[in-house]
Amino acid sequence: MKILFVGCGSIGKKHIRNLSKFKGIKILACRVRGKDRKFEKKYQVKVYKNLKAALREKPNAVFVTNPTSMHVQIALKAAKAGAHLFIEKPISHKLSGIKNLENIVKKKRLKVFVGYNMRFLWGLRKLREIIKSGKIGKVLYINAVAGQYLPDWRPNQDYRKSYSAKKKMGGGVILDLSHEIDYVRWLVGEAKEVFARTDKISNLQIDTEDVADISLKFKNGTIGNIHLDYLQRTPQRYCEIFGTKGSAFWDLYYRCVCFFDSARNRWYSYTAPQNDMEKTYEEEMKHFLNVLRGKEKSSITLEDGKKVLEIVLAAKKGRIVKLK
Numbered sequence: 295m296k297i298l299f300v301g302c303g304s305i306g307k308k309h310i311r312n313l314s315k316f317k318g319i320k321i322l323a324c325r326v327r328g329k330d331r332k333f334e335k336k337y338q339v340k341v342y343k344n345l346k347a348a349l350r351e352k353p354n355a356v357f358v359t360n361p362t363s364m365h366v367q368i369a370l371k372a373a374k375a376g377a378h379l380f381i382e383k384p385i386s387h388k389l390s391g392i393k394n395l396e397n398i399v400k401k402k403r404l405k406v407f408v409g410y411n412m413r414f415l416w417g418l419r420k421l422r423e424i425i426k427s428g429k430i431g432k433v434l435y436i437n438a439v440a441g442q443y444l445p446d447w448r449p450n451q452d453y454r455k456s457y458s459a460k461k462k463m464g465g466g467v468i469l470d471l472s473h474e475i476d477y478v479r480w481l482v483g484e485a486k487e488v489f490a491r492t493d494k495i496s497n498l499q500i501d502t503e504d505v506a507d508i509s510l511k512f513k514n515g516t517i518g519n520i521h522l523d524y525l526q527r528t529p530q531r532y533c534e535i536f537g538t539k540g541s542a543f544w545d546l547y548y549r550c551v552c553f554f555d556s557a558r559n560r561w562y563s564y565t566a567p568q569n570d571m572e573k574t575y576e577e578e579m580k581h582f583l584n585v586l587r588g589k590e591k592s593s594i595t596l597e598d599g600k601k602v603l604e605i606v607l608a609a610k611k612g613r614i615v616k617l618k
């Protein structure tokens with residue numbers, strides 16, 4: 295099997311490292327910086343400067359791992375060439391081109407997976423299992439929080455030069471941390487109304503919002519809130535839920551999931567495995583290869599990616615937006 299990467303930055307390299315653990319896969323890369331012998335040797339990858347030439351190799355799948363604003367243009371070219379797609383989250387910073395991509399994917403029967411890897415977290419899977427078991431009853435409220443000081447995200451890189459800092463490259467905390475929007479949908483279902491307060495309140499040198507509080511009303515009546523920021527010096531990532539019969543809580547950094555069962559009047563708690571986040575990248579790679587081999591259906595589709603993007607764009611409007 296041949297797999298082409300477009301964009302070998304931090305996430306592209308991580309996926310290449312994970313993919314190289316599997317046998318029988320030839321990895322190609324298309325890089326803006328072109329030939330790079332050190333990179334080729336280190337990662338055992340053949341590098342192309344030109345996408346046309348790389349696509350002539352007829353890769354079975356293309357990993358779209360360049361800055362967010364470039365995802366759709368690359369995905370369109372790859373899909374036209376008949377390659378299945380792994381598109382990093384978020385699928386784009388705007389809706390244009392996505393209908394066209396959907397049409398090509400449908401016509402050519404291509405498989406698409408969107409890299410919302412947090413759905414593979416043990417902790418969030420446990421939280422979902424608790425909800426689905428009915429032990430906390432009907433979910434009435436969900437609150438998801440993710441925040442970290444942007445300069446600490448990639449300590450070896452100047453944050454001002456990252457796509458995160460630039461609106462035109464698809465930066466901003468809502469797109470960057472759209473994982474929370476994706477997993478909240480996955481836990482409680484589709485949203486029908488969105489309203490958000492977004493702002494730039496720090497002195498970070500970025501031209502995007504650095505904080506967002508998104509309020510959601512779901513089709514099933516649940517009320518939700520998502521807080522995202524580039525500001526907190528001590529990173530936070532957690533989700534709390536209450537339902538008609540109990541409550542549940544997950545925290546990434548404390549590695550815990552707990553829930554209160556009102557019928558038994560007791561708390562239950564579980565510890566997530568170490569490196570839960572790192573393992574998600576291995577799990578999603580296994581899943582994507584199984585999707586390519588026809589053993590599993592893609593669990594995070596282009597439709598999922600589009601629904602998340604619609605919420606992101608609605609949140610940026612600063613007024614109540616009703617979703618279809």
Ligand SMILES: NC(=O)c1ccc[n+]([C@@H]2O[C@H](COP(=O)([O-])OP(=O)(O)OC[C@H]3O[C@@H](n4cnc5c(N)ncnc54)[C@H](OP(=O)(O)O)[C@@H]3O)[C@@H](O)[C@H]2O)c1
Binds near residue numbers: 364409
């Ligand atoms: N799922 C996750 O957990 C996760 C984590 C991080 C990032 N992401 C997503 O993955 C995408 C890439 O993020 P990243 O952190 O890997 O970014 P990054 O480290 O900045 O890498 C992006 C790469 O894209 C290529 N590129 C092409 N044109 C470019 C341009 N004009 N400016 C800068 N780079 C350009 C470069 O690779 P070449 O030199 O090889 O061309 C660059 O290294 C984003 O959409 C992001 O949201 C997802």
